[in-house]
Amino acid sequence: MTADIESLVLEHLRAIRATQADHGERLTSIELHLATLGQQVGALTTAVYSGKSDLDGLRRRVERIERRLELSES
Template identity: 40%
Template structure:
């Protein structure tokens, strides 16, 4: 029977360990990026609904102005 080559196995395990460390670093970086994208999405959602609220207020004011100036279209 041949003797196991422990040096070869040790080198292979060191390579695997190095690759796992690289993968772990990449996953951590992706988690940070995902978190940042979630924060940006939340900010965009807030900005959208704030704009929508402002547009609703402008629409209500415009309706009131049209009624006061009697600029509304006659019902058809």
């Protein structure tokens, strides 16, 4: 009877170890995906601010043209 219990306990421990190994692999995969997402968000942020900078430059040029042509109210 004791051998059966020990065998059952060992079987459960092996199953737990296999499950933990699987979770470890999945966690590593999730960490890689998060790192990739972080890089993509950083690149998108840079692109947005770059576009905003370009838009601000165009806005200043249009305002200057309007002033020179006396099209603006101010």
